Amino acid sequence: MTQFDKETLAPFFEEWEAIREDIAALYAGQDRQVIGIMTTAIEKYQELLEYGGQEPNERTGKIDYILLPLNGEERFEFVKAKIASHYAYVQLDALYTETKKKVARLAIRKR
Incomplete structure (x- = not known):
């Protein structure tokens, strides 16, 4: 992704906001169903990172999201x-x- 557009990435954050309280309640009740929902949330976060792209980290020499x-x-x-x-x-x-804040910061910087 060459340009960071908050509106394009908003669905990732909206989806998280829609399920985060349910996840907290499931953990509080020690409900094992939480693992399936967390797995989906983790997959969506991975998609978000991949959508944002990667770049070389000059300090470590690795490729970072x-x-x-x-x-x-x-x-x-x-x-x-x-x-x-x-x-x-x-x-x-x-x-x-923190990723949402970083998206906002990068969106401003890329203008």
């Missing part, structure tokens, strides 16, 4: 590895929030 926030790779791996934990939800919620 442009939209991934600070320490995002490690945090996202934690979410995927610990999906049954409430803390995975907390971390995924933070990743969505």
Whole structure:
């Protein structure tokens, strides 16, 4: 993606907002159905990252997702590895929030 358009990416964030409270309630009730919903939310976050594209990281020499926030790779791996934990939800919620802010910042910068 060459241009960061908040309107184009908005559906990813709207979908997360629509299910995040349900996920929190399922974790609170220790309902195992949460794993299926979290799996879908993780897949959607991965789609968002892929849509944003990648670029080389000059400092590490690796290719990073442009939209991934600070320490995002490690945090996202934690979410995927610990999906049954409430803390995975907390971390995924933070990743969505920080990515949304980064999209807004990049959209302004690309004007």
